[in-house]
Amino acid sequence: MKFKPEDLYASPNKLSEHYSKFKVGERFLFTGHSHQAWPDCGFEAQQEAWLDAANLVDDKWDKVFEKAEEVKQGYSKLLGDESGNITLGSNTHELLIRLISALPLKEKPRLVSTDGEFHSIRRQLDRLSEEGIEIVKIPSQPVAEVVEKLIAAGNEKTAAVLVSSVFFNSGLIVPGLNELAESCDKNGVVLIIDAYHHLNVVPFSVEEYKLQNTFIVGGGYKYCQLGEGNAFLRSPKNCEMRPVITGWYSEFTALSSKKKSDEVVYGRKGDLFAGATYDPTSHYRAARVFKFFEEMNITTEFLREVSRHQIRIMIEEFEMLDLDPGVINRDKNVYRENIAGFLVLYSDSAGELSEKLKEKNVWTDYRGNVLRFGPAPYISDEQIKEAMKILGEVVKNI
Numbered sequence: 001m002k003f004k005p006e007d008l009y010a011s012p013n014k015l016s017e018h019y020s021k022f023k024v025g026e027r028f029l030f031t032g033h034s035h036q037a038w039p040d041c042g043f044e045a046q047q048e049a050w051l052d053a054a055n056l057v058d059d060k061w062d063k064v065f066e067k068a069e070e071v072k073q074g075y076s077k078l079l080g081d082e083s084g085n086i087t088l089g090s091n092t093h094e095l096l097i098r099l100i101s102a103l104p105l106k107e108k109p110r111l112v113s114t115d116g117e118f119h120s121i122r123r124q125l126d127r128l129s130e131e132g133i134e135i136v137k138i139p140s141q142p143v144a145e146v147v148e149k150l151i152a153a154g155n156e157k158t159a160a161v162l163v164s165s166v167f168f169n170s171g172l173i174v175p176g177l178n179e180l181a182e183s184c185d186k187n188g189v190v191l192i193i194d195a196y197h198h199l200n201v202v203p204f205s206v207e208e209y210k211l212q213n214t215f216i217v218g219g220g221y222k223y224c225q226l227g228e229g230n231a232f233l234r235s236p237k238n239c240e241m242r243p244v245i246t247g248w249y250s251e252f253t254a255l256s257s258k259k260k261s262d263e264v265v266y267g268r269k270g271d272l273f274a275g276a277t278y279d280p281t282s283h284y285r286a287a288r289v290f291k292f293f294e295e296m297n298i299t300t301e302f303l304r305e306v307s308r309h310q311i312r313i314m315i316e317e318f319e320m321l322d323l324d325p326g327v328i329n330r331d332k333n334v335y336r337e338n339i340a341g342f343l344v345l346y347s348d349s350a351g352e353l354s355e356k357l358k359e360k361n362v363w364t365d366y367r368g369n370v371l372r373f374g375p376a377p378y379i380s381d382e383q384i385k386e387a388m389k390i391l392g393e394v395v396k397n398i
Contacts, residue, residue: 002297008306011382015296024378028362028387033171033197033342033374036225038289045288049281064280067287072270074290075232078224078300079195080205083212085269087233090278092196092217093120095233098273099215100124100160102241103190108159109133112150116140116167118194125162140167143338147176151183160190165204166197166340169367173202173340178209185213192217200224201307201341203300212236223303223341226289229282233273242266247275303377307341310375310384314343317388323395328353328371342374349398356394362387 007014016024022037029037052060072086089095103111113125115137129135134157138149150161161184166173177193184191191214198204200223206212216234220226235241246266252274253267266272293299318330328347347353350366357364365372375384 005305008377009381011380013378013380016378019378028383030364030373030375030387032376033222033372034365036222036376037378038225038227039292041288041292042285045284046281049284067283070287071283078199079234080207081234082207083237084206084234087270087273089231089275090229092219092231094275095217095231096120098243098245099233101244103159105133105159108157110157111160112136112153112158113162114138114140114146116169117164118168121162121194143172143174146174147180150180154187154189158189160192162192164194168197169370171340171342171344173338181211181214196222197340200300200303202304220286226286227282230286235273239272243273249274249276306377311336311339311343313381313384314373314388317385321392323392328395342372345371347371353394360390362390
């Protein structure tokens with residue numbers, strides 16, 4: 001099957017029929033940036049996982065690892081990556097912890113980041129600071145200056161730079177990652193990029209951005225529609241780190257190596273940062289959803305075109321509401337092409353607005369004074385316009 005963008009703008013949206021269990025045609029799900037609906041095939045995949053466990057018992061793991069390999073291939077394709085290794089995890093935090101535990105923090109006790117990172121990074125860096133690790137956070141605004149400031153903040157004691165490719169609180173794309181990667185390579189600094197808000201809504205390319213030596217984390221909970229339990233860590237091809245936090249799955253591809261009884265050996269490729277036993281249901285679902293996107297001929301480039309159209313409609317409809325900027329407003333200095341997958345509106349009443357909107361079947365979320373509207377490919381133009389109309393009514397009655 002092959003869709004045209006207009007098929008998704010129409011009412012009903014022709015893609016929406018594949019998301020019937022999430023009732024995307026019966027409510028206004030603007031949670032595309034936090035929890036996109038899952039296609040119905042994901043439900044079938046979860047049933048398959050249960051039945052395989054029932055029929056195969058402990059012999060299920062051969063099939064489980066086949067599913068995991070399909071998920072790894074799906075992520076490599078989204079990353080435009082021909083050389084790196086993929087490690088899967090339940091969430092990005094557990095993968096970040098293993099990676100951070102491999103950094104030479106005794107010799108280089110300094111980490112550089114921004115004040116706009118998601119909680120997985122933000123909280124962990126704050127805790128490491130309490131233990132004596134020097135944490136430097138540069139401003140995430142203006143976004144055009146982020147890379148320049150990160151480069152300037154580095155020194156001979158810097159072990160790693162951690163930065164998002166799209167900030168979760170503003171939805172803005174960080175330009176110049178190739179320059180940052182070049183600087184980190186030159187100075188022997190590990191670069192860790194959080195691409196969670198980038199993948200499957202804005203095209204990404206390890207090869208094009210020259211990120212071959214870069215570590216990248218992300219997951220499938222948002223734009224990939226894979227649901228929970230599908231995080232990944234991309235590591236460079238010839239990485240030989242020795243993470244302190246390490247699971248016994250890392251020994252799978254090292255079991256044939258000779259070792260002393262107390263010697264810790266590490267697996268090859270993605271097994272280097274592997275953990276331990278996990279619930280494989282998420283990988284069944286993810287593998288099937290990746291296959292669904294292939295069957296529908298839905299690419300990131302196609303999704304980017306749809307997303308930009310939806311963001312444009314949302315901005316135009318919001319501007320036509322002509323609401324009191326003292327109650328709710330949009331940063332008009334932000335160029336549309338710099339916006340990734342969701343629209344940010346600012347209001348001191350963001351939490352109340354989100355709750356009132358949900359009462360009227362418009363699902364959004366908020367972070368502090370930021371109200372976030374995240375469209376998705378199964379939403380029609382008519383739904384966008386109706387949701388903006390409801391927003392206007394809610395704001396005027398607040």
